Amino acid sequence: MNAGDYHHLSLLKKGRQQGLRYFMQRHMRALTYFAQNLVNDTAVAEEIVQDCFVKVWESRERFVSIENIKAFLYIATRNACINHLNASATKRQAQSEELSEGLPIPDNDILTRMIHAETITRIHAELDRLPPQQATVFRLSYFEGFTTDEICRTLGISNNAVFLARSRATQALRLIFKGKGLPYLLFIFFIF
Amino acid sequence: MPLPEDIPTLILKKLQERITPEEASRLEAWVAADPANHALLDRLLDEEALMADTKTFDELWGSGNGVARFDRMEEAVLAKTAATMAKFGRPWLRYVAAAAIMPLMITAWLLLDHHMRSSVDQTLVAAQIADIPPGRNRAMLTLPDGQTVTLDESQHGILVSDTLRYADGSEVLSAAGKYPSSDISESMVISVPRGGQYQITLSDGTNIWLNAESTLRYPSKFGAGDRVVTFEGEGYFVVAHDSNRPFKIVNQRQTIEVLGTAFNFSAYPDESEARTTLVAGKVLVNYGNSLNREYIPLVLSPGQQAVVNGSSGRVETVDTGAFTAWKDGFFYFDGDSPESAFAQLGRWYDLELVYPHKIPNVEFYGKIERNKSLGAILKILEKAGLEFQVIPREAGYQLIINSEK
Numbered sequence: 034m035n036a037g038d039y040h041h042l043s044l045l046k047k048g049r050q051q052g053l054r055y056f057m058q059r060h061m062r063a064l065t066y067f068a069q070n071l072v073n074d075t076a077v078a079e080e081i082v083q084d085c086f087v088k089v090w091e092s093r094e095r096f097v098s099i100e101n102i103k104a105f106l107y108i109a110t111r112n113a114c115i116n117h118l119n120a121s122a123t124k125r126q127a128q129s130e131e132l133s134e135g136l137p138i139p140d141n142d143i144l145t146r147m148i149h150a151e152t153i154t155r156i157h158a159e160l161d162r163l164p165p166q167q168a169t170v171f172r173l174s175y176f177e178g179f180t181t182d183e184i185c186r187t188l189g190i191s192n193n194a195v196f197l198a199r200s201r202a203t204q205a206l207r208l209i210f211k212g213k214g215l216p217y218l219l220f221i222f223f224i225f
Numbered sequence: 226m227p228l229p230e231d232i233p234t235l236i237l238k239k240l241q242e243r244i245t246p247e248e249a250s251r252l253e254a255w256v257a258a259d260p261a262n263h264a265l266l267d268r269l270l271d272e273e274a275l276m277a278d279t280k281t282f283d284e285l286w287g288s289g290n291g292v293a294r295f296d297r298m299e300e301a302v303l304a305k306t307a308a309t310m311a312k313f314g315r316p317w318l319r320y321v322a323a324a325a326i327m328p329l330m331i332t333a334w335l336l337l338d339h340h341m342r343s344s345v346d347q348t349l350v351a352a353q354i355a356d357i358p359p360g361r362n363r364a365m366l367t368l369p370d371g372q373t374v375t376l377d378e379s380q381h382g383i384l385v386s387d388t389l390r391y392a393d394g395s396e397v398l399s400a401a402g403k404y405p406s407s408d409i410s411e412s413m414v415i416s417v418p419r420g421g422q423y424q425i426t427l428s429d430g431t432n433i434w435l436n437a438e439s440t441l442r443y444p445s446k447f448g449a450g451d452r453v454v455t456f457e458g459e460g461y462f463v464v465a466h467d468s469n470r471p472f473k474i475v476n477q478r479q480t481i482e483v484l485g486t487a488f489n490f491s492a493y494p495d496e497s498e499a500r501t502t503l504v505a506g507k508v509l510v511n512y513g514n515s516l517n518r519e520y521i522p523l524v525l526s527p528g529q530q531a532v533v534n535g536s537s538g539r540v541e542t543v544d545t546g547a548f549t550a551w552k553d554g555f556f557y558f559d560g561d562s563p564e565s566a567f568a569q570l571g572r573w574y575d576l577e578l579v580y581p582h583k584i585p586n587v588e589f590y591g592k593i594e595r596n597k598s599l600g601a602i603l604k605i606l607e608k609a610g611l612e613f614q615v616i617p618r619e620a621g622y623q624l625i626i627n628s629e630k
Binding site: 053 | 232233234236237240241242243259261262264265268269272275276278279280281282283285286287288291294295297298299301302303305306307
């Protein structure tokens with residue numbers, strides 16, 4: 034636990050919202066993604082995660098380490114997701130007698146799901162580090178599968194008015210998504 | 226629940242192929258501990274799945290959408306916990322405190338906001354200062370008698386024949402008698418300053434584009450033997466074919482010999498490497514020790530480049546377009562180092578380059594029109610994470626290149 038963690042944990046325990054904000058900043062993105070993967074409903078995932086942070090606040094006196102808080106958050110979120118799924122499964126059962134859709138979630142799954150969420154969060158942080166144009170180009174080429182020409186047309190620029198450069202953040206992404214090719218396209222800056 | 230060690234870090238390192246053997250064995254131990262771990266690693270190493278997961282995450286948290294979502298969620302939590310807070314202790318005191326803090330927070334916000342805005346303004350001012358025009362058609366001619374003539378900037382080139390004419394046919398030298406008469410050959414010099422470019426067609430029909438900071442010494446008329454010119458700087462040569470009279474470019478570091486061909490020749494005294502890039506035809510590059518005339522030949526085929534650095538030389542296969550784009554009005558970077566890219570900008574915008582810190586670790590790719598102002602170019606480079614300052618000097622400007630942000 035580093036000095037910043039300790040400081041914010043003690044702020045939280047003293048009832049200062051600044052402490053809570055610190056932990057939201059650290060965990061809310063991964064946690065919402067984790068919940069979204071379980072319930073497959075963004076609005077529900079958001080609500081569950083918000084409630085879990087409120088629970089952290091209400092139980093703030095109990096925590097002795099930041100690992101405590103993280104474990105609490107993931108367990109509480111997972112439980113809330115399961116409750117939501119069970120509730121909606123019951124509802125569906127009552128409504129249409131369809132049984133097959135209830136999703137059983139194995140218990141040892143939580144840790145791997147947490148690691149998954151955190152790994153994806155870390156990869157996405159690299160994307161966040163790109164300047165806006167580069168991030169846009171990354172999204173269009175990787176997520177949407179656009180070609181150079183399509184990207185140029187989408188962004189309304191001519192093909193030969195292209196300038197690109199590669200920085201450390203882009204290199205990290207290149208290493209992660211190496212198989213996709215299009216090395217130049219990745220990191221384009223446009224003149225407009 | 227026991228929290229595992231930092232598995233995401235190990236997985237990221239594995240993805241980027243920079244995991245140490247010791248870390249790899251820790252990751253393996255984790256994988257072996259549980260089939261679920263194994264399945265997870267498989268999923269993360271599957272690039273299609275990883276891409277899909279990252280996309281899902283991005284839809285939640287990417288760009289402006291994600292920021293708004295985060296703010297909304299945080300606000301909801303803070304609102305609920307603030308209400309809880311008021312339940313404890315003396316509520317009125319909390320409100321008084323909140324009321325006292327609010328203006329403070331607003332002041333802090335305004336200060337911060339103002340600070341951020343003013344730093345943006347400074348960048349804009351810097352960009353305006355940096356609105357230095359690009360290079361243009363500029364050259365100076367030195368006649369055999371030492372007299373110099375500034376060539377017309379509204380013209381793009383001159384044509385050497387019995388007299389000297391601009392590309393549109395008008396006479397370069399208005400007063401008669403200055404120019405060598407057609408039956409003697411005398412040495413002429415055309416030099417293009419920093420921030421300039423010019424074109425010349427020699428008496429044999431050979432066409433040469435001269436880039437900024439280049440000097441060509443040529444005879445007013447070629448004789449029956451070899452066609453010999455001396456050259457420094459960068460030029461694109463389209464040499465008229467004449468199998469009886471080889472065309473030779475003599476340079477401090479090498480001699481280029483051609484029959485009829487098109488190639489780019491770049492040999493700036495302040496750059497360690499001289500490059501001859503062949504577009505068409507055949508070229509012989511002789512480099513080595515000019516004192517004892519021990520030359521080593523390099524023969525180039527189209528698409529090849531001879532790189533001469535001191536007493537060593539090599540042949541590389543290149544995209545010739547990257548090396549000839551300047552004559553068509555472009556900067557063309559293809560993995561160029563900052564030194565190389567900025568040297569080109571420096572010559573074209575007449576800038577003195579200063580690297581106060583270490584040279585930034587980036588590569589440049591792409592194509593930019595050379596007719597843009599320096600400000601426009603720097604704006605693009607700023608998006609690449611570089612920072613600049615432009616300081617006016619007595620003559621020209623100094624460009625200070627700071628490292629990556």
